[in-house]
Amino acid sequence: MTTMLHQKPHQTEIDVIDVLPGEQADSRRPAAGSEGGVRPAGHFRDFVLARRSENRLILQPRMGFSDPALMRRGLELVRAATAPTIGTITLDSYTRMGDLEGARRALDAGKELNGYPIVTYGEERNRRLVDGLLGAAFPIQIRHGSPLPEPIFRALIAAGIEATEGGPISYCLPYSRVPLAATVRSWQHCCRMLAGLEQNGVVGHLESFGGCMLGQLCPPAMLLTLTLLEARFFREHGIKSLSLSYAQGYNEPQDVGAILALRQLASESLQDVDWHVVVYCFMGNFPRSRSGSRRLIEDSARLAVKAGAARLIVKTGAEAYQIPTIEDNLEAIEWSRLAAAQPKALPGAAEHRHREALYAETSALLAAILDLAPTVGEAIQIGFREGYLDVPFCLHPDNRNRARSWLDGDGSIYWSDPGRIPLPAHLRDAVGRPRQISTSRDLAKMLAFNQERYDAPAAARPDHSWPANADVPEV
Numbered sequence: 066m067t068t069m070l071h072q073k074p075h076q077t078e079i080d081v082i083d084v085l086p087g088e089q090a091d092s093r094r095p096a097a098g099s100e101g102g103v104r105p106a107g108h109f110r111d112f113v114l115a116r117r118s119e120n121r122l123i124l125q126p127r128m129g130f131s132d133p134a135l136m137r138r139g140l141e142l143v144r145a146a147t148a149p150t151i152g153t154i155t156l157d158s159y160t161r162m163g164d165l166e167g168a169r170r171a172l173d174a175g176k177e178l179n180g181y182p183i184v185t186y187g188e189e190r191n192r193r194l195v196d197g198l199l200g201a202a203f204p205i206q207i208r209h210g211s212p213l214p215e216p217i218f219r220a221l222i223a224a225g226i227e228a229t230e231g232g233p234i235s236y237c238l239p240y241s242r243v244p245l246a247a248t249v250r251s252w253q254h255c256c257r258m259l260a261g262l263e264q265n266g267v268v269g270h271l272e273s274f275g276g277c278m279l280g281q282l283c284p285p286a287m288l289l290t291l292t293l294l295e296a297r298f299f300r301e302h303g304i305k306s307l308s309l310s311y312a313q314g315y316n317e318p319q320d321v322g323a324i325l326a327l328r329q330l331a332s333e334s335l336q337d338v339d340w341h342v343v344v345y346c347f348m349g350n351f352p353r354s355r356s357g358s359r360r361l362i363e364d365s366a367r368l369a370v371k372a373g374a375a376r377l378i379v380k381t382g383a384e385a386y387q388i389p390t391i392e393d394n395l396e397a398i399e400w401s402r403l404a405a406a407q408p409k410a411l412p413g414a415a416e417h418r419h420r421e422a423l424y425a426e427t428s429a430l431l432a433a434i435l436d437l438a439p440t441v442g443e444a445i446q447i448g449f450r451e452g453y454l455d456v457p458f459c460l461h462p463d464n465r466n467r468a469r470s471w472l473d474g475d476g477s478i479y480w481s482d483p484g485r486i487p488l489p490a491h492l493r494d495a496v497g498r499p500r501q502i503s504t505s506r507d508l509a510k511m512l513a514f515n516q517e518r519y520d521a522p523a524a525a526r527p528d529h530s531w532p533a534n535a536d537v538p539e540v
Contacts, residue, residue, distance in 0.1 A: 085332035087340045088117065088375075107268035109151070109204040109228035110306040113341055113375055116149045122369055122405045123376040124148045125343075126394040127208060129155025129180035131172070133194050136181050139391040140195070144203045146395065148402035151376070152198065152205040154226075156180045160217065161210040162241070179388060183207065183220045191224035204228060206272070212241040212248045218255045227262055230272035230308075232295035234445060234454075238461040239278050245449055245463040249442045253302050260303030271299045272308040272343060276327070279459055280312035281349030282511060284470050284478050285323035285419075286426040287456065287486075288312070293330060293431060296340065298441040305338045308376065312345040313365045315476030315514050321412050322419025324372035329424055330431070341375035344368060350516040351384035357519035358382040362397055363404035370405050371412060377401060385516075426492055433487040452485030458508075469502065472511040476518075 116123050126143060130136045140152045157180035159168035168182040183191055199205045206228040207221045214231065221229055233252040237245055259269035275291030292309045299307050309331055314320050324342060331340055346365035352358045359382055369377040379401050381393040389397075412420075434453060438444040448454035452465035459466060467484035480486075481502075483493055502508050 085328055087332055087335050087338065088328070105263050105266050105268040106201075107227060107270060107306055108199065108201055109206060109270040110268055110339055111201060112149075112151065112204045113308075114339070117341065117375050119149075121149050122366065122374070122401075123151055124366075124379050124398050124401050124405075125151040125206070125376060126153055126379050126381075126389075126398060127155055128153050128389070128391070128394050129157070129208070131157060131178035131181060133181075133186070133190060135391070137194055137198070139394070140198050140203075140205065142391055142395055143398070144198060146398050146402075148398055148405075150203070150398065152203060154181050154183065154194075154205060154207050156207065156209040156211075156217065157182050160184050163211065163213060163216070165216070183224070184216045188220070188223040191220065195224060195226065199225060206230065206270075210236055210240050212237045212243040213251045214255055215251060215258075218258050222258060222262065227259070227267050228270040228272075229259075230274055230310075232273045232275055233298060233442070234291055234295060235274035235278045238456060238459050238464055242462060245446055245461075249446060252298070253442060256299055256302035256304055260305070263303075263305070268306050269304065270306040270308070271304045273299070273310055276310035277312040277345050277348055279456055280314065280345075281347075282458055282470050282472070282478065283456055284480050285311075285314070285319060286423050286430060287454075287468075289323060289327050289330065289423065289427040290430045290434070290454070291456075292327070293334070293427070294434065294441060294445055296331070296335060297435075298445065300335065300338050301441050307335075307338060307340050308343045309340060310343050310345060311374075313347045313368055314478060315472060316478075317364070317368060318413075318415040319419045319477045320368055321372045321416040322421075323423050324368075324374060325412060325416065325420040326424040326427060328373060329420070330427060334431075342373070343376040343378060344372070344374040345378040346380040347515055350512050351380065352516050352519040353385040354520045355382050356522065357516075358384065359400055360522075361515060361519045362400050366401040366404035367407065370409055377405075426488065429489050429492060430486065453487050455484050455486055471502070472514060476514060 113123060128139050130139060143150050143152050157168060157178035160182050165184055168185045171178055172185060195205055205226055207226055208230055209217050211217055233248040237243055237248040259271060262269045273292045273295035275295040276288045278291060280288055288311060296307050296309050309327060311324050311327055328342055347361055352361055362380060366377055379397045381389040381397040383389045383393040434444050434448045437447040449463050452467055455465045455468040457468050457470045465484065468486055469482040471479055471481040473479065
């Protein structure tokens with residue numbers, strides 16, 4: 066195993082060494098397939114590589130507004146933040162689901178959408194939005210949630226943006242009823258569109274959302290398997306710069322171990338492309354108190370640093386009660402920056418036990434799935450059809466929904482019933498737990514684990530900074 070961490074002699078502060086094969090911080094090395102050693106430019110990829118060489122965590126909000134002036138103002142202020150930042154343009158629900166006529170009607174009626182309608186606005190307006198902002202010092206990524214995103218990819222490429230995210234699994238199963246076979250075909254086309262930018266000297270970047278999909282109740286090994294499968298799918302269709310995701314869960318040692326295992330697995334199987342790991346602040350039920358939200362956000366920043374991630378997707382103190390404002394996002398970026406700047410700690414014995422177990426479990430799953438077919442796209446479809454890939458509590462028709470998970474008292478997520486997931490016998494015996502969710506109350510209690518834990522101090526001591534227009538937390 067590649068050593069990832071060390072302590073400087075005679076110093077108390079511990080540094081994270083976040084360079085593994087494929088994660089190199091030397092942006093001069095030739096990209097795979099580049100001619101004569103000339104490396105295509107990529108605002109997003111090159112920015113990440115530069116910040117990694119400085120050992121600085123990149124912070125990125127999930128911000129999107131339908132008013133172009135407000136969207137541009139948000140990007141300007143994120144760019145001006147003290148921390149290294151990447152801008153986000155999050156798209157609206159109409160555009161995500163391909164209802165472009167609905168987006169047009171809503172705009173014509175003067176309605177405010179819950180994101181930026183990039184397809185409806187068109188190339189000229191989109192280019193004006195990012196003109197003078199997008200560049201080597203400030204990349205911008207499109208975040209969308211669409212299972213069939215060809216119009217979105219065409220629009221972002223026309224606007225001069227080369228970075229986006231999603232995937233044929235992660236933007237299909239949680240968000241739609243579109244057949245998995247259709248999303249696999251769609252994302253093949255989209256990958257090729259983005260990879261085609263290299264003909265013009267630009268390298269596109271694609272981020273898998275697979276490590277976040279229903280992550281609040283999905284055992285980490287399945288999340289790692291999904292994001293690694295999507296990363297290999299992207300590479301199979303020409304993408305040379307990619308990121309793998311993991312969503313903060315309920316137990317820090319398990320999360321750190323999962324991220325370390327993800328980095329180890331990626332270093333072994335993605336050696337011919339540039340890649341990095343992005344951590345998402347908790348994607349489940351968010352604390353309803355301001356102080357609880359801040360503690361959770363700060364913990365996500367410390368998690369990302371401790372596990373050697375390159376980038377953090379930041380949530381805000383307003384998540385539980387409103388669509389975050391620009392100010393909410395800037396505040397959360399600052400909270401995250403301060404937390405990330407605190408003295409760094411090495412993963413301990415508990416984290417490495419989780420890493421070893423999750424590495425073994427994920428390796429077995431990946432090998433079993435990839436052995437099903439000659440291409441990753443075919444293997445994904447067969448894997449879900451046979452129940453070898455199975456996301457607990459996901460109701461998409463192409464998900465068997467036989468596997469079940471359980472949240473232990475310390476917040477660790479385990480399989481209570483792996484269903485048909487092809488774990489070797491010794492791993493199946495090790496990960497299986499006798500507990501099963503038997504009532505809706507059990508499920509609600511699991512989903513509320515972090516909310517109640519982080520809100521508990523606020524309930525004991527009233528949070529006087531809670532917004533006046535928000536409900537008082539009930540915990």
